[in-house]
Amino acid sequence: MxxxxxxxxxxxxxxxxxxxxxxxxxxxxxxxxxxxxxxxxxxxxxxxxxxxxxxxxxxxxxxxxxxxxxxxxxxxxxxxxxxxxxxxxxxxxxxxxxxxxxxxxxxxxxxxxxxxxxxxxxxxxxxxxxxxxxxxxxxxxxxxxxxxxxxxxxxxxxxIHNEFYQLFRQLQSRIKQLNLSVVITPVSTLLKREDTAGWMTDYFETYLLWQEYNEVENTEHTEQLDYEQAQQKFFELSTQFSLKQQNVNVQKSFWKKIFLFK
Structure with a gap:
């Protein structure tokens, strides 16, 4: 300047x-x-x-x-x-x-x-x-x-537990990619407060509320996920997504061969 x-x-x-x-x-x-x-x-x-x-x-x-x-x-x-x-x-x-x-x-x-x-x-x-x-x-x-x-x-x-926040966003993305009937919501609970005059510290615990709707059975499955459980859930969804991509690629390859032989 x-x-x-x-x-x-x-x-x-x-x-x-x-x-x-x-x-x-x-x-x-x-x-x-x-x-x-x-x-x-x-x-x-x-x-x-x-x-x-x-x-x-x-x-x-x-x-x-x-x-x-x-x-x-x-x-x-x-x-x-x-x-x-x-x-x-x-x-x-x-x-x-x-x-x-x-x-x-x-x-x-x-x-x-x-x-x-x-x-x-x-x-x-x-x-x-x-x-x-x-x-x-x-x-x-x-x-x-x-x-x-x-x-x-x-x-x-x-x-802020930034890693948990980023994991939450990744889970949202996977759910959208897989077109699942799932809603995940972060829930924060106040555990305790320490304070005297002029200062305080509040301690919180966060979990993800996983709500999954089964359209065939017309039922809803709900569970609470801490950070480690959310990591495992993301691993499972990522595996599912990977398999889905492989199937898509196999189908594309199949139809490509069909058109080549025509």
Whole structure:
């Protein structure tokens, strides 16, 4: 991203934003300043959350601000961090506040307004419902001061059994390929909760509800599949599909020979 420094140094629109932090950032940007702000994949989360193993939440967490790689806010996705710093719609308010009270970014008590972060792996964090501008400012501020930890933030760590989710999708595909009268539905059950003031962890168990209708006998067979059982079911369907493909190929070969002899 190229920055028109002269314009930012002189134009009235940047008058309130020209704090020491802002000026240093546009004149000597860090090497990561043009890294893309990644998108939190809300569609994946909506589809896969039924396969969640645990959900950890705290309103008093700390994160390495340099491990924040993206955001759930569509307006700021796929833009460089420097672009957010120089053109974020609330930077004319937040930058002067940072200059006036930089200790806000170092305080350990919960942030007001709250700052939210989502993570699937505990390493890569995404800004959630609020906190995009302050996260961006913290990155540039801590880069200059040599700090890393942003305290008093709300963290949601979602541990999703992605392999089970992908297996579920593969089963759906096999069922469709074989034209089976089967419906599979993921069912998530809350096993327990651990919590005290300011944090909690919910633990879940997921199984697939397999509902198969027999049109000849007019009956329905239902069973619950855990991950290992679902793997076995997929193996059986894959074998069935392979045999079906072999039969199709044999028939094609037979009719091909018939037409050749005519």
């Amino acid at each position: 190229s920055v028109d420094i002269n314009f930012m140094l002189t134009d009235k629109i940047y008058e309130n934003m020209r704090t020491p932090l802002f000026l240093k950032a546009i004149q000597q940007p860090p090497e990561w300043a043009n890294d893309e702000i990644l998108a939190w994949d809300q569609q994946y989360f909506n589809l896969a959350q039924a396969f969640m193993r645990h959900h950890y939440w705290t309103s008093q967490g700390s994160i390495n601000v340099f491990r924040v790689v993206g955001t759930a806010h569509q307006q700021y996705q796929h833009r460089p961090w420097l672009d957010l710093l120089t053109s974020g719609k609330r930077m004319d308010i937040n930058l002067p506040l940072q200059q006036k009270k930089p200790e806000y970014y170092r305080e350990v008590q919960p942030k007001v307004p709250m700052m939210y972060f989502n993570t699937l792996d505990g390493i890569h964090y995404y800004v959630g419902a609020d906190g995009n501008h302050r996260t961006c400012i913290a990155k540039f501020m801590f880069y200059e001061t040599g700090e890393t930890q942003l305290h008093g933030v709300t963290i949601n760590h979602y541990d």
